[in-house]
Amino acid sequence: MRDVANLDTRVLVETPEGIDLSAEIVGLTPRALAFTIDFFIRLLILLLLSIPLAMLGNLGWGVYLIVWFALEWWYPVLFEYFMQGQTIGKKQMGIRTVSSKLTTLNFSAAMTRNLLRAADFLPVFYAIGAISIWVSKNKQRLGDLAADTLVVYVDSPRAKDTSAVKFKPITPVFELSSEQRRAFINFALNRGNLSHDRQTELAQVLLSVLPGEAAESPRDYVGGVGAWLLGLREESK
Amino acid sequence: MKQSEFEIIREPFWQQMRDYLWSRDRTQPNDLDKDFPALYRQLAHDLAIAKSRQYSFSLIESLNNLVKAGYQELYGRKLRRQRLMIDFVVYGFPAALRANAIYLWVAFAVFAIPFLVLTVGCYLNPELIYSVMSPAEVRELEAMYDNKPEKTGRIRQSDSDVLMFGYYIMNNIGIAFRCFATGIFFGIGSLFTLFFNGLVIGAVQGHLVAVGYGETFFPFVIGHGSFELTAIVFSGAAGLKLGFALLAPVHRTRSKALAHAARDAIKIIYGVFIMLMIAAFIEAFWSSTKVFPNEVRYIVGSVLWVLVIYYCFYFARDRVAEYGARDAAQ
Numbered sequence: 001m002r003d004v005a006n007l008d009t010r011v012l013v014e015t016p017e018g019i020d021l022s023a024e025i026v027g028l029t030p031r032a033l034a035f036t037i038d039f040f041i042r043l044l045i046l047l048l049l050s051i052p053l054a055m056l057g058n059l060g061w062g063v064y065l066i067v068w069f070a071l072e073w074w075y076p077v078l079f080e081y082f083m084q085g086q087t088i089g090k091k092q093m094g095i096r097t098v099s100s101k102l103t104t105l106n107f108s109a110a111m112t113r114n115l116l117r118a119a120d121f122l123p124v125f126y127a128i129g130a131i132s133i134w135v136s137k138n139k140q141r142l143g144d145l146a147a148d149t150l151v152v153y154v155d156s157p158r159a160k161d162t163s164a165v166k167f168k169p170i171t172p173v174f175e176l177s178s179e180q181r182r183a184f185i186n187f188a189l190n191r192g193n194l195s196h197d198r199q200t201e202l203a204q205v206l207l208s209v210l211p212g213e214a215a216e217s218p219r220d221y222v223g224g225v226g227a228w229l230l231g232l233r234e235e236s237k
Numbered sequence: 238m239k240q241s242e243f244e245i246i247r248e249p250f251w252q253q254m255r256d257y258l259w260s261r262d263r264t265q266p267n268d269l270d271k272d273f274p275a276l277y278r279q280l281a282h283d284l285a286i287a288k289s290r291q292y293s294f295s296l297i298e299s300l301n302n303l304v305k306a307g308y309q310e311l312y313g314r315k316l317r318r319q320r321l322m323i324d325f326v327v328y329g330f331p332a333a334l335r336a337n338a339i340y341l342w343v344a345f346a347v348f349a350i351p352f353l354v355l356t357v358g359c360y361l362n363p364e365l366i367y368s369v370m371s372p373a374e375v376r377e378l379e380a381m382y383d384n385k386p387e388k389t390g391r392i393r394q395s396d397s398d399v400l401m402f403g404y405y406i407m408n409n410i411g412i413a414f415r416c417f418a419t420g421i422f423f424g425i426g427s428l429f430t431l432f433f434n435g436l437v438i439g440a441v442q443g444h445l446v447a448v449g450y451g452e453t454f455f456p457f458v459i460g461h462g463s464f465e466l467t468a469i470v471f472s473g474a475a476g477l478k479l480g481f482a483l484l485a486p487v488h489r490t491r492s493k494a495l496a497h498a499a500r501d502a503i504k505i506i507y508g509v510f511i512m513l514m515i516a517a518f519i520e521a522f523w524s525s526t527k528v529f530p531n532e533v534r535y536i537v538g539s540v541l542w543v544l545v546i547y548y549c550f551y552f553a554r555d556r557v558a559e560y561g562a563r564d565a566a567q
Contacts, residue, residue, distance in 0.1 A: 017281040021305045058400040065403030072407075084309075102305060103312045112503045118418035119426070134439060136492075142421055145492050146479065146499040155302035185294050231293040 010182075011138055013102045023102055023137050023152040026095045028130055031151055033167030035126075037089030042071045044203060048052075073115070081110040090151075100138075100148045109147040165189065169232045170224030174210050180228050188226025240292045247283055251303060252345040254280055254400035258306040324560075327553075329334040332561030333501060334471065336547050337478060344474035347428055348466075351435035352442075359443025366444040369436050378441060383452040402521035409465065410513045413472040417506055420476020421495070423484050427476030434469060456531045459526040459538030468509045475502035475509070476558070512545075518522035 010022045049067060053060030079087040085097035098115070099105050105113075114153055114166035120129030120141045140151055164187050176184065183206055187199075194202070196219070203218035254276065257269050284300040334341060334427065336376045359365045366375055412430065419426020478498045487493030517540075524534075 015304075015308050017278060019281045019284055019304055019308075021301065021308060023305065042427070062399030062401070062403035065400070065407045067402075069407040069410065073410070098309070101312070102308065104309050108500060108503050111506070112499045115414050115503075115506065116418045116421060118415045119421045122419070146421065146495050148496040148499075155305060170467045181294070229294060231295065 009139070011100075011102075011152070013100075018082075020123060021102055022144070023098070026093075026151045027139055028133050030095055031133070032126075032130075033088035034087065034093040034095060037092050038076070039089075040080050041077060041088055045051050045071060072134045076114040076117075077107075077110045078112070081107050086154075094154050095151055096179075097149050097151050100150055102150075102152070105147070105149055109149050111147075113143035113147035113149050116141075116146050119143070131225070137215050165223075165230060165232060166225030167220060167227040169228040170221060171228055172210075172225045176229075180209055183221060184226040185229050188223045188230060197211055239386065240290075243286070243292070244296065250279070250281075251300075254303055254307065258303065258310060273307075274311060277304075277311050277418060280304050280307050290462065307410050320536070322518055325504070325507065326511065327430065328560035329504055329559050329564065330511075330566060331549055331552060332557045333504035333508070335557065336561050336565070337474060337501065340474035340477045340481070341470065343475055344431055344470045348431040348435040348470050348473065353434050353437035355439030356443040359440045360447045361443075363444050363447040370439045375444070376432040378445070379448065379450065380447055382453045389544045398521045398525060401525070402517055405517035406521050409517060410510060413469055413509050413513055414506070416469065417472045417476040417502070417509075418477075420473070420479045420481070424477045424480025425475040428479065430476075431470065431473040438466075452531070456534040456538075460541065461516040461520040463538070463542040464512045464519065467545055467549070468512040468516065470511045471505050471512075478502045478505075511533065 009025045009027070011025055013023075015021060021072055046068060049064060053064045076087050078233075080090075080097050086095075090096055097110075098106055099109060117126075117129075120126055120132065122128050126141075127236050129143070132141045132145070133139045136145065138144075140150065144150065144174070147232070167188055172184075187202065187206060190199070198221045200217075203222040206222045207218045250408070253269075257267065257273075261267050280300070281304050284304045286302050287297050312387075355365070355369070370378070412434075416427050416430035419430070442454070445451060479495060479502055482498035483491055484492040489497065523537075
């Protein structure tokens with residue numbers, strides 16, 4: 001059987017209570033968007049401040065440079081430390097920074113990962129950081145690796161809504177491992193942000209987990225098993 | 238027990254936990270604060286039951302999210318109040334420096350050797366400065382330290398002191414932070430920054446002495462140099478530590494070695510930040526005044542050098558060593 005764990009973007013952590021916790025790791029795009037939001041917020045503050053401070057002459061420009069310094073280096077550090085790993089941009093995107101043990105990050109971690117932006121930024125536009133996110137196992141940029149942090153999706157208090165699942169439930173003929181169950185369920189829960197062809201492609205990969213299982217439409221079959229695992233049954237449709 | 242039965246019995250407790258973890262007012266003490274560790278264990282127990290009995294995905298998922306939030310609440314708390322800042326400034330920073338002496342020596346050499354070579358070189362041949370600075374920069378530099386009699390009093394007006402304070406913070410601390418961060422590329426960024434700054438500062442010093450401006454240059458730089466030059470060397474040393482962890486991770490994986498080195502290196506950077514704030518303050522508000530005779534400025538500057546070196550490497554050796562050992566054990 002193929003290892004479905006590699007298909008998934010989750011990280012598992014065992015707590016001292018012997019419980020396995022999992023969190024979904026965030027990819028490049030939401031992180032870049034969060035950064036863009038933060039970038040424009042900071043730019044706006046600097047633009048708005050430049051007007052009154054320019055009227056104060058050299059004194060004003062001195063204060064302006066200090067604010068600039070604070071926004072450039074301390075904005076993400078202080079937000080992530082005081083706001084449970086979230087800058088304004090990260091909050092908007094529903095993501096947060098946590099330690100690799102999934103705990104709230106401490107001050108040193110916030111400081112390390114954000115100072116190392118200077119390295120991730122090189123040579124232009126976070127190119128090294130982006131490459132690092134693509135190639136590292138847990139989508140970490142250099143700052144995350146040094147600070148031992150992850151960027152994960154924020155959980156909602158309740159489980160995902162299953163009412164939008166449109167697949168007809170199918171009872172699986174094999175027993176599936178919990179990792180495999182999760183992969184099937186996530187496929188069923190997908191809210192249609194993938195094209196039909198891409199869904200079929202993914203379904204074929206998932207289907208290859210089950211030896212000898214063939215289906216007319218891999219997409220409907222995998223989605224159907226996922227729906228069944230979610231607790232949906234034929235008669236409820 | 239059926240899943241529905243289990244849910245009915247436990248739901249009020251889960252709701253209480255949801256309220257506590259997601260929507261309580263964190264600025265106020267809460268009745269549940271004291272009992273939280275016990276409540277969290279109950280929550281973990283519920284999740285374990287749900288998992289072992291293979292209850293539905295959505296129940297396990299929502300309990301998992303609850304436990305995760307509880308876990309962060311419980312273990313995040315402890316991490317937050319680990320140590321007082323004063324304690325760190327007094328003992329932690331010198332402890333971090335002394336534990337990393339080897340990186341400090343390497344960083345010092347990479348800075349000091351080009352510094353000394355170009356000081357002597359530019360003193361013997363003032364034209365040599367054009368190999369590291371443009372003619373316009375040299376003209377600006379000479380204008381700044383020109384000691385014509387009409388320029389006594391203050392170098393600048395006091396409102397431009399604030400401007401320069403802002404500039405020194407933004408520029409110098411930015412350089413130090415970048416010097417540290419780019420050390421992650423196997424130390425190359427830190428080495429380059431140290432070497433290049435050594436070259437330029439050495440060239441400036443040698444050139445200004447050679448053209449006869451030493452008498453304005455030294456009283457100006459001696460005050461803040463003790464904090465600024467040492468801090469740049471320290472930031473380079475912290476960067477080298479990151480780079481070396483990647484080059485030679487020894488018994489760890491590279492990412493683990495990097496994270497381990499960074500925990501120590503960042504302590505040096507806290508100190509570097511404080512030192513450069515002090516340096517910027519001295520440079521903007523003290524070094525630029527000419528109201529005191531040069532003798533006073535030399536004495537103050539020398540005392541600061543002695544104090545900085547003493548604090549970093551000799552102050553309270555036993556207690557600092559004790560602090561460092563306690564820190565390393567954690």
